Amino acid sequence: xxxxxDLLADSRIVCIFVSKMHxxxxxxxxxxxxLNGELNPCDNFDNSLVYxxxxxxxxxxxxxxxxxxxxxxxxxxxxSMKIRQKxxxxxxxxxxxxxxxxxxxxxxxxxxxxxVFNYNQVSANYLVYFVEPIYPSEEQYRKGVRGxxxxxxxxxxxxxxxxxxxxxxxxxxxxLESGYEALLVNEEDKITEGSRxxxxxxxxxxxxxxxxxxxxxxxTRKYILDICHDNNIKVNFMCVPVGSxxxxxxxxxxxxxxxxxxxxxxxxxCFSVRKELIExxxxxxxxxxxxxxxxxxxxx
Numbered sequence: 001x002x003x004x005x006d007l008l009a010d011s012r013i014v015c016i017f018v019s020k021m022h023x024x025x026x027x028x029x030x031x032x033x034x035l036n037g038e039l040n041p042c043d044n045f046d047n048s049l050v051y052x053x054x055x056x057x058x059x060x061x062x063x064x065x066x067x068x069x070x071x072x073x074x075x076x077x078x079x080s081m082k083i084r085q086k087x088x089x090x091x092x093x094x095x096x097x098x099x100x101x102x103x104x105x106x107x108x109x110x111x112x113x114x115x116v117f118n119y120n121q122v123s124a125n126y127l128v129y130f131v132e133p134i135y136p137s138e139e140q141y142r143k144g145v146r147g148x149x150x151x152x153x154x155x156x157x158x159x160x161x162x163x164x165x166x167x168x169x170x171x172x173x174x175x176l177e178s179g180y181e182a183l184l185v186n187e188e189d190k191i192t193e194g195s196r197x198x199x200x201x202x203x204x205x206x207x208x209x210x211x212x213x214x215x216x217x218x219x220t221r222k223y224i225l226d227i228c229h230d231n232n233i234k235v236n237f238m239c240v241p242v243g244s245x246x247x248x249x250x251x252x253x254x255x256x257x258x259x260x261x262x263x264x265x266x267x268x269x270c271f272s273v274r275k276e277l278i279e280x281x282x283x284x285x286x287x288x289x290x291x292x293x294x295x296x297x298x299x300x
Contacts, residue, residue: 027114032105033129034098037090039105042129049127051164053120056080059131061256065109066293067099068256072219077115089117089126096299098128106130112257136258141282144264144273145180147251148173149242150195153186154216170195181253183266186214190239197255200224201240201248205277208236208248220254220285227284233277250275260285 028045035049050057058077061068074092081088095115102113112133117126136145150170154163170182182195192214193199198221201208207228209221228235240248250271252262260282262273 027131028129029111029132030106030108030130032102033127034102035127036125037094037098039101045129049118049125050116053118054084054086055116055118056084056086057114057116059256060113060115061133061289062103062109062111062113063289063293065103066296067113068289069219069223069292070096070099070296072222072292073115076217076219077117081117086117086119087124089124095126095128102128102130133257136261140180141261142274144262144271146178147194147253147263147266148177148179148182149185149191149267150182151185153184153192167195181258181263185242186239188239188241189243190241191245192239194253194255197253197258200252200254201245202250202252202275202277203248206234206236208238208240210239211237214239218254218256220256220259223285223288224254224260224281227281227288231284245269250278252278254285259289 026045027047027050028042031042032039033042033045034040056077058073060070060073067073074095078088078092099113103109108130110133112131113128114131115126115128118124150173152166152170154166173179174182181197183191183199184193184195186192191199192210193216198215198218199209209215209225215221225235227233245251245266246269248271250262250273251266252260254260260278262275262278263271264273265271
């Protein structure tokens with residue numbers, strides 16, 4: 001039975017990997033996308049406008065057709081442009097209108113939306129489009145997921161910039177090792193963040209996560225830290241050495257798609273799951289997300 005369960009788990013990883021690689025080849029999901037404020041059919045989507053040149057981006061979770069933490073994502077988009085010394089291509093108010101117009105073209109309302117500001121030698125363009133989401137299943141929330149280690153470090157962790165080569169290398173290793181997420185390890189043999197998430201280690205009632213300047217400050221991470229502050233949950237800011245992983249009771253990731261999701265193992269190191277502290281953090285985060293949607297709707 002254990003072998004059969006492993007095969008089922010591996011098959012799901014294969015499906016996720018294939019879907020992700022399909023997403024890279026066919027970046028746009030749905031019927032329409034927006035290029036510089038104009039609606040276009042997805043059949044006309046040009047991947048070079050994402051993967052060639054310098055692309056700054058944000059991925060926003062949509063719930064019932066409304067973006068979660070819209071204002072936070074826009075603040076980070078502006079920060080990324082400032083760090084990369086790029087000029088805005090359009091106004092935030094125009095992006096808001098574009099999102100509302102694009103939502104009308106898609107039946108699926110719980111989905112991920114991507115905003116890309118692309119700069120190359122001859123032109124600058126912005127795109128707004130849906131990407132196919134891979135959300136954790138109820139079983140994965142209940143039992144946790146498998147993590148792997150990947151030795152790499154982002155050049156500019158504070159800005160959200162597309163690195164196609166690194167992304168492809170990570171997906172390849174994930175499929176080979178049947179992993180759900182890769183934890184990035186720097187030259188000092190310390191864990192900084194996940195390939196598409198932020199990482200928290202748990203010992204007792206204390207969390208440990210990397211310092212702000214070592215990671216991309218995820219929106220979910222930001223609100224988890226706010227929740228910890230409001231509920232007197234202690235947080236240590238340090239990069240955990242690979243050799244110290246076993247010292248912790250549990251590990252979880254935070255991100256746009258997974259929200260708050262535990263690992264049942266990292267490599268061959270296993271952890272407890274269904275930890276009450278993590279469950280409470282997830283519930284409180286969902287409440288914050290719902291509040292953000294109300295704020296977006298109120299701005300109409």
